[in-house]
Amino acid sequence: MKDGIYRNTCPRNCYGSCSILSYVKNDRLVKVTGDPKHGFTKGRLCAKGYASTQFVYNPQRLKYPMRQIPRGSGNWQRISWDEAYTIIAGKIIELNQRYGSNLACGYNKFSGNLGLLHYAVEGMFNSLGPHTKPIGNPCALTGKHAVNQSFGDHYSADPEEMARANLIVIWGSNPAVTNVHQMKFIYEARRKGAKLVVIDPIFTRTAEKADLYLQINPGTDGWLAGAIAKLIIEKGIIDEEAMVKQTIGWEEYQQFLHQQINLAHVAEQTGVPIKAMVELAELYGKVKPAATWAGLGIQRSDRGGRSISAINSLAVMTGMLSDPGSGLYYMHFEIEHFPQRLACHDGPVHPTIPHSREVDMSHFSKNALALTDPPLKLLWVASRNIVTQDQNLHSWQQLFQQLELIVTVDLYLTKTAKQADIVLPAATHFEEEDLHVGYWHYWLSINQKVLPPYYEAKSDLQIARELTRRLNELSPGFSNFPYEKEPIDWIKTELSPEIMRQYGINGYEDLLDGPHKKVAQTHSLKKYNLFPAIETNLLQGDQQQPFTYRLLSPQSLLKIHSQYECVSWLTYGETDNIIELSTMAANEHEINENTKIEIYNEQGAITGVAKINPTLPRNVVLASQAGSNPINQLIFQKEDHDANGSSTFFYDSIVKIRKGRDTHG
């Protein structure tokens, strides 16, 4: 690339999907800034984004393909891409000959890079015909279902519009840490007199900034939403006519609130005093427009869908029907409106097997282990760090043992990569082309290839092109992947006439001048469902035993899941493996600040350093994700009752606490 300033997009699983201006000199990234043409980020990045030069030129990045013999030994040998492709393609073909199909081959990919061209992994497997593929969304599916049930479609208001609200109520989300660019819109509203209310079990950095903070027992948000709705109806501060006209189930809903919601009982369950409920009901009933944000944190529990549903109903009651400024915020799935040609690529038809085998992401290891005829034998891991992030690790270990070939594509030798037979070095977003659409804001942006690859790193798309070509060399017609197509061809395919109309562009070239915001919203909400039947179920109380603690493991500021752990600008001065507990829990177990403690359950035990957090509820312990001793070792997903799948219920994990055993190291 010529020296200059180019456009990239941060591909992380994050609300920001920030547009980046990359300063390139002599084929090196010398610095980055935000893109002032992006209306949501307005020219800013987060700390992680500003650490991009260290992320790209990190001595710990993988440079070459490597093979580990035997697996887990740490005995890594550098191999060429050619050798890697030959081994992998040879194995795929051998398994095909053994079992008569490619069902023994599967992948596990999630949110390491959200670019549309990273669906090359899906496209590559599709091009082989029936195989084993993950489905679902461990992060957001339960809330997505609840929003769809309430509104008949995905719905999440334009976050820039939050600046127009006079009341902002955030349930279970912490934008000051996880969505920093949203804060300026909240502050803008507040400077004009708006009130910010935060409801969260944790006294988060966002809660610290709230005009009114309500601490709530985890998993009980649905109760509180019901109580607020009841109070608003009793006070008569509601547009009854609009409710009758535009909602389904208004009568039943009122009856449910009247008969089933008892304020004293709700106060007992939620821990929120009636006085605070009245205060919030007054605000919700009278201050318009009111923005309601149902956070992802709420639906990381098996009661989460019902809570999101109850919050949706409350948002409908408090102005969504009459006032466009009274939006409901969750996250949106605009990406589903794109052609997603790679993800939807049609593979060759198998004579007897009509479809691929689907495995729910939230139970991948358990369900994959149950597969027979043929069992899963080859696993491709991309954009994913299973060993630090996924739950049910015991079954993962069993699955690893069963697999004959594990290939991991990553930037770093992650804990998952260390379990692989072959690791392939991935390109950063600065070394590949891509196209990005957010899931929070409504901006579309391009990602230019601005740097030569770091050593031998390649993009997921390039790997798909080269591996499928090798497969066909070894076995003609094995894959129908269109490997002659260049990245820009795929970008052009995604920019269908309909998409270009929606985003007001005439071609990808327009995106080189800056990101574009969606011009027209496609969802047209007409009827709203209020769900008394579902909400009835939320009346089950929490059966937590004494001296047990709910393990909450939200995102931390300077990482996304396990990403950025190797960036020393970010890790400098940070302490790994902190376990936060309440003053009461510390007293119960005679634990002092900075002493070694263990949290444990039937899954295992984690050692950490105690930090006493006087604002934490008695029955909650708080730990960050990943690190040297990842918390997912204690997370176990119970059987799923929802036929449509669910999010992973990370926050239903219960642990006990004990003083750390005094071992060395």
Next chain:
Amino acid sequence: MVKWAGFLFNADDCIHCKACEIACKNENQTPTGIQWRRVEKVAPELYLSISCNHCDSPECFRVCPERAFTKRKDGIVQIDEDLCTGCGLCVTACPYHAPQFNPETHKVSKCQMCYPRQDAGLPPACVEACTTGALSIVDLNQFSDPEATRTLPGFPDIRITCPSIVFYPPKPRKRYFL
């Protein structure tokens, strides 16, 4: 009137996101551990984003035997690393830990308030990066606001050096804890 460049830090708006701290490193490519700017928690719910405060009476300037420090007309305190011998007197003298000793180069460096950017009409990198607008620059000869304060709890004694920074303190909030 001559300009007096200073920082304005709104503690009520700061969310401790550290974008300023890392944006400084991005702009100046300082090595890990050399913190020209850092965000610190100084009390429950009180975070400060602190760099060199380009003091009116800079201690670094006073104690440096090599006269490596200069103060521009607009108040920006600069260090000429070529003159620095790494004696560390400025490091111990500065109440704000602004001068940063690099054990590899045996030199001290510090925030220069992005003067090349400011001379080109741009804000310092930290200010540009602040997503909430909590950190900004002001001309202290012009700035006046009765709500602003010269110091905050947890900030070192300002009487020694008269730092070029003013603050807005956090506002009281209403909470219901369990």
